[in-house]
Amino acid sequence: MRFILVDKILEMTPGRTIRAVKTLSPAEELFQDHFPGFPVVPGVLLTEMMAQAAGKCLFAEDPKRGRPMLAQIKVASFRDWVRPGEEITLVGEIRSSRPQFAAASCHAEVHGHLVCSAELLFSFQAASNFAEGYRDEVLERFRERAAGETTGNATNS
DSSP states (O other): OOOOOOOEEEEEETTTEEEEEEEOOTTOGGGGTSSTTSOOOOHHHHHHHHHHHHHHHHHHHOGGGOEEEEEEEEEEEEOSOOOTTOEEEEEEEEEEEOSSEEEEEEEEEETTEEEEEEEEEEEEEOGGGSOTTOOOHHHHHHHHHHHHHHTTOOOOO
16 A cells, blocks of 8 residues: 555645545455454544645645644544545645644545544654655646646646
8 A cells, every 4th residue: 555645636725725535445455454344444544644635735835844744643533434435535724834833624524524633733854854856746736737727728637
Protein backbone atom coordinates (compact mmCIF):
# COMPACT_ATOMS: atom_id res chain seq x y z
CA MET A 1 0.00 0.00 0.00
CA ARG A 2 1.29 3.43 -0.87
CA PHE A 3 0.87 5.95 1.88
CA ILE A 4 -0.38 8.75 -0.36
CA LEU A 5 -3.83 9.10 1.14
CA VAL A 6 -5.28 11.84 -1.06
CA ASP A 7 -6.26 10.85 -4.60
CA LYS A 8 -7.44 14.21 -5.87
CA ILE A 9 -7.98 17.77 -4.69
CA LEU A 10 -11.44 18.94 -5.74
CA GLU A 11 -11.14 22.53 -4.59
CA MET A 12 -8.76 24.58 -2.51
CA THR A 13 -8.11 28.07 -1.27
CA PRO A 14 -4.43 27.86 -0.24
CA GLY A 15 -3.94 28.37 3.48
CA ARG A 16 -7.69 28.43 4.12
CA THR A 17 -9.76 25.46 2.93
CA ILE A 18 -9.47 22.23 0.99
CA ARG A 19 -11.84 19.57 -0.30
CA ALA A 20 -10.26 16.34 -1.55
CA VAL A 21 -11.11 12.66 -2.05
CA LYS A 22 -9.62 9.24 -1.36
CA THR A 23 -10.83 5.72 -2.11
CA LEU A 24 -9.10 2.64 -0.74
CA SER A 25 -9.44 -0.41 -2.98
CA PRO A 26 -11.08 -3.49 -1.46
CA ALA A 27 -7.98 -5.36 -2.70
CA GLU A 28 -5.72 -3.56 -0.16
CA GLU A 29 -4.06 -6.15 2.07
CA LEU A 30 -4.96 -4.27 5.26
CA PHE A 31 -8.64 -5.21 4.82
CA GLN A 32 -7.79 -8.88 5.40
CA ASP A 33 -7.04 -8.07 9.05
CA HIS A 34 -9.11 -4.95 9.79
CA PHE A 35 -11.44 -6.67 10.49
CA PRO A 36 -11.81 -10.25 9.21
CA GLY A 37 -15.35 -10.62 7.90
CA PHE A 38 -16.10 -6.90 8.46
CA PRO A 39 -13.47 -4.86 6.58
CA VAL A 40 -13.38 -1.16 7.47
CA VAL A 41 -10.92 1.70 6.93
CA PRO A 42 -8.87 2.13 10.13
CA GLY A 43 -9.47 5.36 12.03
CA VAL A 44 -5.77 6.11 12.02
CA LEU A 45 -5.82 6.13 8.20
CA LEU A 46 -8.88 8.39 8.14
CA THR A 47 -7.01 10.78 10.43
CA GLU A 48 -3.91 10.63 8.21
CA MET A 49 -6.06 11.32 5.13
CA MET A 50 -7.43 14.47 6.74
CA ALA A 51 -3.92 15.51 7.82
CA GLN A 52 -2.48 14.99 4.34
CA ALA A 53 -5.28 17.05 2.78
CA ALA A 54 -4.86 19.91 5.28
CA GLY A 55 -1.08 19.70 4.84
CA LYS A 56 -1.43 20.20 1.07
CA CYS A 57 -3.56 23.28 1.74
CA LEU A 58 -0.91 24.71 4.08
CA PHE A 59 1.98 23.93 1.74
CA ALA A 60 0.18 25.58 -1.18
CA GLU A 61 -0.05 28.79 0.85
CA ASP A 62 3.66 29.18 1.63
CA PRO A 63 6.11 26.50 0.42
CA LYS A 64 9.10 28.47 1.76
CA ARG A 65 8.30 27.75 5.40
CA GLY A 66 8.64 24.01 4.81
CA ARG A 67 6.43 20.96 4.50
CA PRO A 68 3.62 20.66 7.04
CA MET A 69 3.91 17.57 9.21
CA LEU A 70 1.26 16.30 11.61
CA ALA A 71 2.53 17.12 15.10
CA GLN A 72 -0.53 16.52 17.27
CA ILE A 73 -4.01 15.08 17.06
CA LYS A 74 -5.80 17.31 19.53
CA VAL A 75 -9.08 15.43 19.28
CA ALA A 76 -10.52 12.89 16.88
CA SER A 77 -14.01 11.47 16.79
CA PHE A 78 -15.23 8.53 14.71
CA ARG A 79 -18.94 8.37 14.00
CA ASP A 80 -19.42 5.64 11.41
CA TRP A 81 -17.64 2.84 9.54
CA VAL A 82 -16.03 3.42 6.17
CA ARG A 83 -16.04 0.36 3.96
CA PRO A 84 -13.46 -0.53 1.30
CA GLY A 85 -14.19 1.05 -2.08
CA GLU A 86 -16.20 3.96 -0.69
CA GLU A 87 -15.12 7.43 -1.82
CA ILE A 88 -14.14 9.50 1.20
CA THR A 89 -14.47 13.27 0.92
CA LEU A 90 -11.87 15.07 3.04
CA VAL A 91 -12.56 18.62 4.18
CA GLY A 92 -10.07 20.83 5.97
CA GLU A 93 -10.29 24.37 7.30
CA ILE A 94 -7.12 26.07 8.51
CA ARG A 95 -7.94 27.71 11.86
CA SER A 96 -4.57 29.38 12.48
CA SER A 97 -1.33 29.55 10.57
CA ARG A 98 1.93 30.87 11.99
CA PRO A 99 5.53 30.52 10.72
CA GLN A 100 6.28 27.59 13.10
CA PHE A 101 2.91 25.84 13.40
CA ALA A 102 -0.67 25.69 12.13
CA ALA A 103 -3.98 24.26 13.29
CA ALA A 104 -6.74 22.74 11.18
CA SER A 105 -10.26 21.56 11.76
CA CYS A 106 -11.02 18.61 9.48
CA HIS A 107 -13.72 16.09 8.76
CA ALA A 108 -14.42 13.19 6.42
CA GLU A 109 -17.68 12.29 4.72
CA VAL A 110 -19.00 9.32 2.76
CA HIS A 111 -22.06 9.96 0.58
CA GLY A 112 -22.52 13.32 2.35
CA HIS A 113 -22.62 11.62 5.76
CA LEU A 114 -20.09 12.71 8.41
CA VAL A 115 -17.91 9.73 9.39
CA CYS A 116 -15.14 11.40 11.43
CA SER A 117 -13.65 14.71 12.48
CA ALA A 118 -10.40 15.91 14.02
CA GLU A 119 -8.58 18.97 15.29
CA LEU A 120 -4.98 18.75 14.08
CA LEU A 121 -1.77 20.65 14.80
CA PHE A 122 1.08 20.88 12.27
CA SER A 123 4.73 21.83 12.47
CA PHE A 124 6.90 22.56 9.44
CA GLN A 125 9.96 20.68 8.19
CA ALA A 126 12.56 22.33 5.98
CA ALA A 127 12.63 21.14 2.37
CA SER A 128 16.27 20.11 2.95
CA ASN A 129 14.99 17.27 5.19
CA PHE A 130 13.23 15.66 2.22
CA ALA A 131 14.65 13.72 -0.71
CA GLU A 132 16.07 15.99 -3.37
CA GLY A 133 13.54 16.66 -6.08
CA TYR A 134 10.56 15.49 -3.99
CA ARG A 135 7.30 16.51 -5.66
CA ASP A 136 3.70 16.39 -4.50
CA GLU A 137 2.01 14.88 -7.56
CA VAL A 138 -1.53 15.36 -6.22
CA LEU A 139 -0.96 19.07 -5.58
CA GLU A 140 0.75 19.50 -8.97
CA ARG A 141 -2.22 17.87 -10.79
CA PHE A 142 -4.61 20.22 -8.99
CA ARG A 143 -2.54 23.27 -9.95
CA GLU A 144 -2.37 22.14 -13.60
CA ARG A 145 -6.13 21.54 -13.68
CA ALA A 146 -6.82 24.93 -12.04
CA ALA A 147 -4.51 26.68 -14.52
CA GLY A 148 -6.30 24.96 -17.41
CA GLU A 149 -9.69 26.08 -16.07
CA THR A 150 -8.57 29.71 -15.95
CA THR A 151 -7.46 29.52 -19.59
CA GLY A 152 -10.54 27.56 -20.67
CA ASN A 153 -8.64 24.30 -21.24
CA ALA A 154 -9.61 22.28 -18.16
CA THR A 155 -8.74 18.59 -18.13
CA ASN A 156 -9.65 15.84 -15.69
CA SER A 157 -6.98 14.16 -13.61
